[in-house]
Amino acid sequence: MSPSLLQVENVTKRFGGLAAVSGLNINIQEGELVGLIGPNGAGKTTAFNLLTGVYDPSEGNIVFDGNSINPLKPYQVTKLGMARTFQNIRLFKELTSLENVKIACNLRSKSGLFAAIFRTPSMIENDREIEQKSLDLLAALNLSHVASNRAGDLAYGLQRRLEIARALATQPKLLLLDEPAAGMNPQEKQELRELIQDIRTRFNVTIMLIEHDMKVVMGLCERIYVLDYGQIIAEGSPEDIRSNPKVIAAYLGQEEAE
């Protein structure tokens, strides 16, 4: 068995007296495609924020790729190889698509501030490489035609795709997608599913996604975690989850399940 890429051990996060997430245990192996589902307010986004270092856990430990990420800031977590998208799209709206991707690409470059303000030859070389890489990435996600458009002006579906491109630009080992299909029509959802499959093989990344659309989750993920009231209530393959009475109860309410 290969070592797990992400290991979340008994993580709890409290806001005031309220535990948004409690006793969370998640284990992700390299190469997996994992889903995280749950009713509204179950704590899914909080879980993502804990993983990416936006929040520090009140209790418990998160180990990513052999490093504890508890004390790390989001940018350090990203540097370790975990990238995310946001539920409510957070692109750099005034900048172009290309610039959005370039910013994320810059993470892996060594060019310093001094080099930037004096325009040293090595920095120009470095910038050119990043530009090429970014353009390639945009091409890979079918976004070349909007490379020089303002990110805020793009159509909704394209904005979601650009966010994924931007996350991929940080060259992650683990990609976290927060409701990638939200607000999409069935046609777009189908495209998204193909895109995610495609990304997974092409970029060789492990993917974890939060999603409401059961069709997308069940069709894509190999393993699913179900979160309710901040706790994992079930874990398993899509078939297991579909027939799990606890999950049905969480989604449909107690009476129907009885």
Add this chain to the structure above:
Amino acid sequence: MQALVQQLIYGIQLGSLYALIALGYTMVYGVLKLINFAHGDVYMVGAYVGFYACTSWLPFKELATNPNAGGTNILLAIVALLLSMAICAVLGMTIERFAYRPLRNGLNEVDAIFWGFAIALPISSKFGPLFSVKGGLAFIVIGVILGFLMRPVMAYMRKRIKLSSSRLNALITAIGVSLALENSGLLVFGSDQKFIGNLIPESNWNFGGIQINSGQFIIFCVSIILMAALRFIVLYTRRGKAMRAISHDIEAAKLMGIDTDKVISFTFALGASLAGAGGMMVAAMTHVKVTPLFGLQPGLKAFVAAVLGGAGNIPGAVLGGIIMGVSEAYVAGSPYSTYKDAIAFCLLIIVLLVRPAGILGKNVAEKV
């Protein structure tokens, strides 16, 4: 010990004045998230209204020739105070209507014409006084031209670039209003210092070695009364409730059928009238000389007081004002008195580093 208590009393008296001005800042910040830089200048206008009311508009009795005129003068002083408050309230509403509302809702015809004439006024005085034929004609012609040109020019610009108004922008507008008031003040009132003599018989009371000046004491009492009145308005009237609703969420307030423009205008009127009262009292009771830049320092300090207490928070403004006044009094009484003007900011920096939203302010984390 005695000196410490004495400084504390000075500080509280000074602080009550800062609190009075700070309330205007904090209320406006609460509803609009705008630093109303012009508030200190409204205070200045209040002082001038007080000056003119006391020296030429109202028949005050000379205390030197009528030693018993104190009673009449007290009545007149109340009239002068109300007058200052009323004029400043109108000024505050005018500022809101023509400078800040266009920031929110865009510049409409009326605004454009107003600003056209506002620019035309000083230009036309190049041609002659406003009430002469030449000057008046120039005023109307230039005003009409500028006012009617502004709309199409703006419509054209809006077509070119999306209109987006930022906080920085609002701040610069407020600074512009402040500069405009100060410089108009220089023109209208002149740059010389104005001074009001004793209106009300003044005395120093002595409580076991602790001096209390009657003028200072009156300012303190009137400030407390006005603050209590404000508290009543904000907590128990419909308008006050609407104000609080807007400061929570202006969009939701709009959806609930609150006429936000009207309530914002009302907020400005309230804040400005408090500043006007403060200005009038300082001019008439404390022997401070009035100049067009009179409002700059107190305005700034009151603003710092508002932020210190937590911008948008009404009890916070009062608390901040008192803290500012007391610390300033203590520094002024110490060997470091030349640092008096810096203490406000030092205090502010320290407090904000510990509590980024002020003492009573709530720190709202951004949702991810």
Add this chain to the structure above:
Amino acid sequence: MLRGTFVRFLGFAFSLALLLLVSKGAAYIKDYYVSVIVTCGIYVILAVSLNLINGITGQFSIGHAGFYAVGAYVGASWSLLALPRIADTPLLKIGTPVGDTINVIIAIILGAGAAALAGFVVGIPSLRLRGDYLAIVTLGFGEVIRVIFLNMDAVGAARGLTGIPSIVSNHDMSIFWVYGVAILVIMLSKNLIGSVRGLSFLAVREDEIAADAMGVNTTRVKVTAFVLGSAFAGAAGSLYAHFATGISPDVFDMNTSIIITTMVVLGGTGSITGSVLAAIMLTALPEWLRFLQDYRMVIFSTTLIVMMLTRPQGIFGHREISFASFKRRKRAVIGGGEAP
């Protein structure tokens, strides 16, 4: 690659030479105009440097006069207090062309360095504070710095420092020095925002949380912006001290801070071109309006309000005007004409 750097260097050297020529030509214009032109140049540096903090990194700083003051005082102290003691050093001899030149350069660098240090100190609270709160704290820092100078006997307290020896104060060298530094500052700033590294500054302005998630060290970016912006302002301060040969605390009061902020907003936050133009406009316009006498400032302030109401994004918005932007536009037309 190397060729590009070389061309750039050549361009800079050429513009310096041209500047020297123009500067020498200034001998034939009235002192008054030279002083207006030099003041414009100093405000160009100040506006561009504040734009790095406000416009490009999106931090709300309105106390720039403080850094300007630090630069001026430290630069002046070097020339006035430190230099006479080591004036025997052959390279630094006052009065010789070489000595004067080196002295001015050292003064500028010292001013910039000291202001950068002050910028670092002010940059720290920017990590915790946001928006209006940051604005008032920076304004406060500016005032505190001024009051400290006002109370410092070593630098003349309220009287300030006078009699600063310098070649910048020479009629025909002032334009050269001030505009030389201005061009350098503009170039460096443009280099920064033209680089991928500089994009991370814009990212912090656009969305701090997203920038953080994309691996941008937002803390470092913000402090860097403050340090860089205040270093440039410090250079401007040192230049001002050596041009005016006398400084006092009231030159660096809140009004100066506010004027610089106004230049940035009026020009368009984020646009360096806009800052340059607005700085020139706001310095020259009040001079030009002098014929209006007392009404000058009233017209100035009402115009400012009207500008803000009719064009909130400033003259240039976020855009720049440069040769590169024309090229880019052309490329965009050729390359990406099929937007959805």
